Amino acid sequence: MGKSKVINLAVQDIGMGKYQWQLFVLCGFGWLADNLWLQGVALTLPSLSVEFGIDESYVRFTTCSLFVGLCVGAVFWGTASDMIGRRLAFNLTLLITGVFGLAAGGSPSWVGVCALFACLGLGVGGNLPVDGALFLEFLPFASGNLLTMLSIWWPLGTLIGSMIAWGLIPNFSCDPATQICTKENNMGWRYLVITLGALTFVMFLCRFFLFHLYESPKFLLSRGRQEEAVATVHAIAYKNGTKTWLTSEILNEIGGHPEEVAPDQQKLSSTEIVKRQLSKFSAQRIAPLFVNKKLGFTTSVSGREKLVTKPQEGFKPDVCHQSTR
Known part of the structure; x- marks a missing residue:
């Protein structure tokens, strides 16, 4: 894990x-x-x-x-x-x-x-x-x-x-x-x-x-700031009136996973970080939305609704104004 x-x-x-x-x-x-x-x-x-x-x-x-x-x-x-x-x-x-x-x-x-x-x-x-x-x-x-x-x-x-x-x-x-x-x-x-x-x-x-x-x-963990990530989870638990079992020792026992950021990776330039983020975009991330007919239909209808209704909201008041003149 x-x-x-x-x-x-x-x-x-x-x-x-x-x-x-x-x-x-x-x-x-x-x-x-x-x-x-x-x-x-x-x-x-x-x-x-x-x-x-x-x-x-x-x-x-x-x-x-x-x-x-x-x-x-x-x-x-x-x-x-x-x-x-x-x-x-x-x-x-x-x-x-x-x-x-x-x-x-x-x-x-x-x-x-x-x-x-x-x-x-x-x-x-x-x-x-x-x-x-x-x-x-x-x-x-x-x-x-x-x-x-x-x-x-x-x-x-x-x-x-x-x-x-x-x-x-x-x-x-x-x-x-x-x-x-x-x-x-x-x-x-x-x-x-x-x-x-x-x-x-x-x-x-x-x-x-x-x-x-x-x-x-997760962001703190991705930047190698493990102690801060653990402290954040404890702070949320405290605010919710409860406690958490999470400790740095538990995370240290896992070790060797991609979430651990090497020192050279922590010093990446902004351009390199952007390139790394953009490289994550691929068709494989979208494919699960069309894994079957039902899910594909739902995704298509939802996308169409966003593309059509959003512009309508921006122009509808002006159209209504013109129709009343």
């Missing part, structure tokens, strides 16, 4: 407790922020078109800029979290989103808005891969369904974004029929974006100051 499997077994024996439930809420913030911004950005399109004089067929590239950031963020943070650790990535994603979200509210041009939305997308895009992987590493097998239940935060993000927009945009925006729309008369979308940025920043503060996140024991 490898060391990582022993770590897994220790986490299973600790069971579901206070630490995992707190982590469920804080990881849920990432899911919430994902749809919060997707909905919020889509609801700004009519106001952006009027204020900056952008044709309605082109203003939709605002949402495209967000999607570019989301795609880059998902790829980047998925790899970066294996280099810098889950803990730092977990906090940086919401921080980046909040900072650029606040900045977008003061943008003087449409191009600036698109650029800042792309930058905040870089942060939002990392929430799902980082938060999901982190939560799963601390989750007992018996409570594995909670990973799926994180999805309940998605509609909550849509609801919050829509309610805030409903209270701000109609009351602080130019009439769509007006020929001249100044910034002063069209502050609704700015108030919305600033509010969403502030809300995201508050979620970051909750993660950083109100909760002590322990680094992933």
Whole structure:
């Protein structure tokens, strides 16, 4: 049995407790922020078109800029979290989103808005891969369904974004029929974006100051920091009001497994680490999803649902706006 499997077994024996439930809420913030911004950005399109004089067929590239950031963020943070650790990535994603979200509210041009939305997308895009992987590493097998239940935060993000927009945009925006729309008369979308940025920043503060996140024991083990990995498991057990049998001596008895990192491997450059991570991607990892007809059909339908509904959510508010005119 490898060391990582022993770590897994220790986490299973600790069971579901206070630490995992707190982590469920804080990881849920990432899911919430994902749809919060997707909905919020889509609801700004009519106001952006009027204020900056952008044709309605082109203003939709605002949402495209967000999607570019989301795609880059998902790829980047998925790899970066294996280099810098889950803990730092977990906090940086919401921080980046909040900072650029606040900045977008003061943008003087449409191009600036698109650029800042792309930058905040870089942060939002990392929430799902980082938060999901982190939560799963601390989750007992018996409570594995909670990973799926994180999805309940998605509609909550849509609801919050829509309610805030409903209270701000109609009351602080130019009439769509007006020929001249100044910034002063069209502050609704700015108030919305600033509010969403502030809300995201508050979620970051909750993660950083109100909760002590322990680094992933598996990540520590992969970096040869065995003592810290054991200490982390003990800290989680203590927070859950229980104890663990895991010790460094038990892991030392295993020895000679891939989880033990040689000194020369610990000094790999960032480029070498990235190449090593990318080399792990292969068709063999995807093949089990199509091992039989039922699983293959489920995988295909799920993939289609993500590819189709996600863009729809970003453009649907603007389409509805056009249909009511």
